[in-house]
Amino acid sequence: MTFRKYLVLAGVTLCASIGDSLLSRGMKQVGSISLNHLSDLILAVLNPSVALGILLLLGFFACYMTALSWADLTYVLPATSLGYVLLVLIAKFYLHETVTTTRWIGVLLISAGVGFVTQGPALTHHPPKAAEHEEEYEPAAPRNHR
Amino acid sequence: MKQAFTWSAIAVIVLASTTGDVLLSRAMKQVGDVGALWRRSGLWTVLGRVLRNPNFLLGVLAMTTAFYSLLFGLSWGDVSLIAPASASLTFVTNAVAAKIFLHERVDHRRWMAAVLVAGGVVLLAA
Numbered sequence: 001m002t003f004r005k006y007l008v009l010a011g012v013t014l015c016a017s018i019g020d021s022l023l024s025r026g027m028k029q030v031g032s033i034s035l036n037h038l039s040d041l042i043l044a045v046l047n048p049s050v051a052l053g054i055l056l057l058l059g060f061f062a063c064y065m066t067a068l069s070w071a072d073l074t075y076v077l078p079a080t081s082l083g084y085v086l087l088v089l090i091a092k093f094y095l096h097e098t099v100t101t102t103r104w105i106g107v108l109l110i111s112a113g114v115g116f117v118t119q120g121p122a123l124t125h126h127p128p129k130a131a132e133h134e135e136e137y138e139p140a141a142p143r144n145h146r
Numbered sequence: 147m148k149q150a151f152t153w154s155a156i157a158v159i160v161l162a163s164t165t166g167d168v169l170l171s172r173a174m175k176q177v178g179d180v181g182a183l184w185r186r187s188g189l190w191t192v193l194g195r196v197l198r199n200p201n202f203l204l205g206v207l208a209m210t211t212a213f214y215s216l217l218f219g220l221s222w223g224d225v226s227l228i229a230p231a232s233a234s235l236t237f238v239t240n241a242v243a244a245k246i247f248l249h250e251r252v253d254h255r256r257w258m259a260a261v262l263v264a265g266g267v268v269l270l271a272a
Contacts, residue, residue, distance in 0.1 A: 004181065064170075065170065065174055065180070065196065066174075066180045066181070068170060068171045068174035068175070069174040069175070069177055069178060069179050069180040069181075070179045070180070070181070072171075072244065072248070072250045072251075073167055073168065073171040073240060073244045073248060073250065074240065074241050074244045074245075074250050074252050074256045074259075074260065075256070076171075077167070077237060077240055077260075077263075078237065078256070078259040078260060078263050081237070081263045081266075081267070084266065084267060084270055088270065100272075102269050102272045103269060103270050103272070105266075105269050106265075106266040106267065106268070106269030106270040106272070107266065107270070108266070109262045109263070109265050109266030109269065110262065110263050110266035110267070110270075111266075112262050113258065113259040113260070113261075113262030113263035113266065114259070114263070116255045116256075116258045116259040116262065117255060117256055117259035119255060120253065120255045120256065124249070124250045124251040
């Protein structure tokens with residue numbers, strides 16, 4: 001994992017959570033859209049928050065696809081779930097909402113999950129079968145590799 | 147009865163988004179490291195290869211299905227149940243599907259990560 005790859009993962013996280021918040025804010029400004037006036041949905045794009053939100057979600061998709069080109073799905077998904085934590089922090093410090101203890105525990109669990117997955121390798125290497133168990137149950141005795 | 151509808155909506159969303167994630171992941175592994183390919187042959191080659199990949203197109207179709215099922219689900223069910231339940235279950239089903247269909251090595255660490263994140267997402271909605 002290089003610094004540039006961590007930047008792409010950060011891009012997935014930031015674009016998804018900020019894009020979703022902007023869309024949510026924009027759609028609340030636009031107001032509810034009835035099924036009889038679906039053309040309002042097209043006009044909603046004119047709202048700056050909605051437009052910026054869509055742009056960020058496109059950025060999210062590009063970063064997500066890039067990340068999947070060099071990392072496993074089971075690595076990318078948990079690693080980028082920090083976006084949920086970010087949303088809670090935005091709610092707490094930017095929107096001044098009260099965050100309950102249950103939610104803080106949720107934040108803790110997600111952060112722990114991210115910690116677990118990012119300690120391991122990002123990509124499964126398929127051909128070498130010998131490397132299959134190299135990371136599990138390492139013997140306590142010191143190894144003499146050089 | 148409403149309960150049954152809600153849970154079947156959740157099942158459809160989870161199934162569609164897991165299928166989508168697996169197909170998109172397979173497509174991008176076939177395309178290869180996007181950064182390296184970009185440096186070697188330019189952005190248009192990257193875009194061409196991604197957009198012509200059948201798995202990518204099917205993956206986008208599955209993701210679209212998941213998105214519309216979510217919208218339909220939200221129109222009859224509880225937002226506070228459907229959104230977090232489907233988001234949370236998707237982390238676990240993706241770990242299972244990635245192991246079976248993508249042959250990813252899902253070790254203890256990754257199982258723990260999937261379960262912890264799934265649990266955390268549930269608590270955030272509680």
